[in-house]
Structures are given as C-alpha cells and as structure tokens.
C-alpha cells in the first residue's frame with residue numbers, strides 16, 4: 705500500500721498571486737509547474753492507494769487557495785482522497801472558524817499550515833487556537849516547516865525545532881514535518897526521535913541526492929525511519945518521478961562508493977501506513 709501524505713490542489717489562476725511564479729523563477733525553478741488540473745493531479749498521483757490533498761492559505765507569500773475547491777476535488781474520488789484544511793492566521797477573518805467549517809461541513813480530516821509562508825511564528829495565537837481544536841478532534845497537522853523559495857517567508861519562523869514548543873503545549877497533537885524540514889534534516893530527526901507524535905515526510909527531497917542520502921542515514925542511525933512517511937509534493941513531483949528518484953538515489957550511492965542504506969529502509973518508507981500512525985481511517989474503509 706502506498707499513501708501519498710503530501711499533495712497540493714489549486715487553480716493557479718484563481719488561487720495563486722503573481723508573486724508565486726515570480727519567486728519560483730527567481731529561485732531557479734520552473735514556474736509553470738504550478739499549472740495543474742484535476743486530471744493532471746489524478747495522473748501524477750495514480751500510483752497511490754490514498755492521497756492527502758490540501759491547498760494553502762498564506763497571502764503573505766501569494767497562496768490564497770480555496771478550501772472549497774480542494775473539497776470539491778476530494779469529493780470527486782472519496783475512496784482515495786483525504787482533504788486537509790488550511791487557514792491564514794493573518795488574513796482570514798476567523799482562521800479557527802474556517803478550519804471548523806472545513807472539518808464539520810466539508811469532511812476534511814486534517815490541517816495544513818506553513819507558519820513561515822504565513823509570516824508568523826509557529827506559536828502565533830491564531831495558530832494555537834487551531835492546534836487546540838486539532839488536538840481535541842484528532843486531526844493531524846502537516847507543517848511546511850523548513851526553507852522555501854518564497855522571498856517573503858521569514859527563515860526565522862521556518863526552523864523545525866520550533867515545533868517542539870507546539871508539542872509541549874499540545875502533547876497529543878499529531879504533526880508531520882514536510883520535506884524532513886530541509887535543509888535542517890538533522891534537527892528534524894532529533895525532533896521526531898524525542899517527540900512521540902511528530903513525524904516527517906520525504907516529499908520533494910530526491911532531487912538533492914546528497915542531502916537526501918545524509919538525511920536517511922541520520923534517520924536510520926537515530927532509529928527514526930519508522931516515523932518517516934511517503935509523500936510527493938504534487939505538483940512539484942509525482943509518484944512516478946519520486947519512485948524513480950529513489951531508484952536513482954541507490955545508483956548515486958553506488959556510483960560514489962558511499963556506504964549503502966540499510967536494506968529495506970526505502971521500502972519501509974514507501975509502504976508505511978501513515979494513516980494508521982496518524983489515527984486516520986483509510987478513505988475506502990470510511991466509504992464501506
């Protein structure tokens with residue numbers, strides 16, 4: 705079974721302000737990657753048994769994705785897709801109310817936040833209200849807590865270690881650190897090792913193979929790979945290109961005579977049952 709814990713959905717024209725493409729271009733990435741459709745999302749994640757789908761609300765960096773659009777996309781394939789809600793702590797009139805609406809009316813089952821994109825520290829009072837609700841309702845929160853291409857996303861709010869204070873205040877809250885908190889993968893490994901309800905995903909890491917290799921070695925050496933989840937970061941990558949990236953990583957290791965990864969380590973991540981770890985039912989089971 706393959707669970708993609710990390711995919712985006714939006715209408716680039718309606719949901720992204722011009723600075724998103726400009727920031728991607730200035731970071732040397734292809735700005736056209738953000739042009740997606742329901743069909744391209746379906747094709748890019750077709751190898752997964754279940755896919756977590758979210759928008760992002762962070763006007764500070766140009767993301768104003770409609771949660772209703774995400775919900776509509778999720779509802780088109782309810783046995784496969786799981787919607788996570790997002791809210792902007794600075795620009796939404798009632799961020800907690802928006803999350804509650806998404807959960808209670810639109811059937812979303814988790815939360816996607818990105819304090820650095822949103823221009824706030826992770827313990828901003830409006831986010832803390834959301835954590836309290838998510839903890840009570842058993843909703844996992846997936847964080848973009850790491851660096852980004854967005855010029856206006858302060859790095860001082862991006863450090864994964866900052867999530868430890870969230871864990872101390874909300875000890876039952878399930879959290880996922882996207883992209884292993886890159887480039888602070890070592891800090892993320894330290895965090896998930898000692899905080900029982902914090903996990904990390906490997907989405908979008910394969911295109912920096914040396915960093916990815918080191919992160920996986922560290923995760924293994926600290927016995928934390930059991931808390932690392934599979935994800936793509938669609939539209940920036942797909943299931944197929946991520947699988948190819950993992951195969952290429954093993955070739956890279958061999959070519960450069962690096963000590964190999966422990967046998968089964970990558971397979972364990974690819975087939976990990978993230979839904980069970982996060983307390984979520986498989987969407988197909990919910991249907992039955």
Ligand SMILES: [Zn+2]
Pocket residue numbers: 710712882937
């Ligand atoms: Zn992402």
